[in-house]
Amino acid sequence: MTKYQGGCLCGAVRYRAEVAPINERVCHCRICQKAIGAAFNARLLFRIDDVTVEGEVATVNSSPDLKRGFCAACGATLF
Ligand SMILES: [Zn+2]
């Protein structure tokens, strides 16, 4: 059974992971607030090799060291 799975608003992108996340956090930083459009960003951290992604993901750098991923079709924030 898949442990973690989800996707975007339109269904073009799906992701899943079979392992436990490295950590779980709720981030209240200003960049997360702007990226998510909410007061905080509740997120899980996985090694990229542990996550299977299907569909087209677009990315944008929100800071020099951090890329954020979103669905290229519907724009929903994913990673
Ligand atoms: Zn989508």
Ligand SMILES: [Zn+2]
């Ligand atoms: Zn943050």
